[in-house]
Amino acid sequence: MKTYEKKSGFLGVLSIAASLAMAAGIAATGPVSAHAMLPLAGAGASIQTPAQTARIAGTRLKTTSDAKLRAKGSNKAKVLLRIPKGTVLKSTQAPKSGWYKIAYKDKAGYVSSKSVKLMPKKPTDTSKPTLQAPARYELGFIVNKDHKLSSSYKPALKTIPGTSKQLTPEAVTAFSKMRKAAKKDGISLTAVSGYRSYARQKELFASYSRKLGAKEADRVSARPGTSEHQTGLAIDVGAANGRCVISKCFADTREGKWVAKYSYKYGFIMRYPKGTEKYTGYDFEPWHYRYVGTAIAKDMKNKKIKTLERYYTR
Template structure:
C-alpha cells in the first residue's frame, strides 16, 4: 500500500507552479495518468505498492508490471527481446543520483538529463527505462535506432505505455530526449494520445 501523504497532495494536479503555464486538466495526484514533472512534485514519503518485474530485481506497480509483461511477450513473438533496465526509485535514491549528475555535469545540465528528488517519474512506480536484452545502447539515444527501440516506440501504446520524453519536446517536458524512458498511463490514455498524435502528457492535458 502507498504510504500516507499530506492531504494537500491529493488535490487535482490542475495548475502548474509557474503561473505563466496553462492549467493542466490532469487526474488527481497518485491516480493513473497523473502528472509528475518539475512543476508537479511527489511527497518525499510517497511510495506506491510495488511488484518485482519477473526475471529482474526491478520493481513497478502491479498494473505496470502486468502491462510490461504483456508487451515483452508480444515483442518476443516478433523476435524482439526487451528488458527492464530500471523501474521504481525512491526519493532518497533520486537525491543521490541527481547529486552525482550535478557533480559530473553541473546543476544546469544535470537538470536536463536527471530529475531532482520529488520530480522523478520513477518514484511513481509507473515509469521504466526499457532496453534490449543484448545490452546494446542501454540508456542511450542510439536505442531509438535499434530494432528493440523501434518496436517499443511503435507498439508501446497498445500496452498502456508512452515515450515520456520524446525528441523535440524538451521545452514542454523539461527534459532532454530519452527514447528509452517509458511511462505507464493505461491503454485508454496511451491509445488516445496516439490517435490524436499528441506526444507529451503536458500537451495532452492542455488540449
C-alpha cells in the same frame, strides 16, 4: 511548487543515464540526455514587476490606420516613415505616455497607442500551460518539475519477473504482456530501470551536482521528488543484448522501433519524444516509457498527441 502527499501518485521527469546503466550492469553507449527549461525574458521602459515586464515586452500590435513612426514619443517629433494600416508590429518595451517603441523595417522609433491595437498573445515555447490533469494520484497524473511527489511517497510495488527491477503491480503486468508480444516478433526487451525512491534520487542528483555543478545536473538528472521513477510507473526499456542502453541510438534499434510503435497497446507512452522538449522540459529519451493505462495511451495515439503536458491542455 506543488507537493503531493503520500497515497498513490504518478508521473514524472527524467532518468539518469550513467547511473542507470551501471545499476543494470551495462555500459551506456550514447550521450546522456540534456534538458532545461529556458526562462522567459523581457524588458520594460517604465517601472514594472518582473512578471509585468515579461508580459508587456514583445507585445504584438496591429495598426488600425496609417501610422507614423516618429523618432521620439511625441506628436512633434520627426516622422521617420509611415506604416500602412493592418501592419503587425511588436513593441520592444512597455508603452510610455501613450507611445509604443517598435522596430519597423530598418528604423526604430515610436508609434502612438491611438493608431494601434493589441493583438492576442501567441503561446511561446517557454510558456508553461495550465494543466487540466486528473485528480492527484489517479493513473495518468503528472509528476515533473512543477508537480512534485513528497519524500514519503512510495507506491505498492512488484518485481518484474526475471529481473530485480520493480514497478506497480499493474505496470508489471502490462510490461510482461508487452515483452511477451515483442518476443513473438523476435524482439527481446529488458527492464533497465524501474522504481527509484526519493532517497535514491536524492543521492543521484547530489552525485551529479558534485561532478557537474547544480546547473548542469539539472539538465541530466531529476531533483528528488520530481522523478517519474518514484511513481513506480516509469520504466527504462532496453534491448536484451545491451545495445544502446540509456542512449538516443536506442530509437534506431529493432527493439526501440518496436516499442515506439506498439507500446500504446499495452498502456505505455514514450514520455519524452523527440521534438517535444518545449512541452516536457526534457531532452529526447527514446528508452523512457510511462505506464498510463490503455485508455489514455490509445486516446493519445488516436489524437496524435505525444506528451501528457499537451494531452491535458487541449
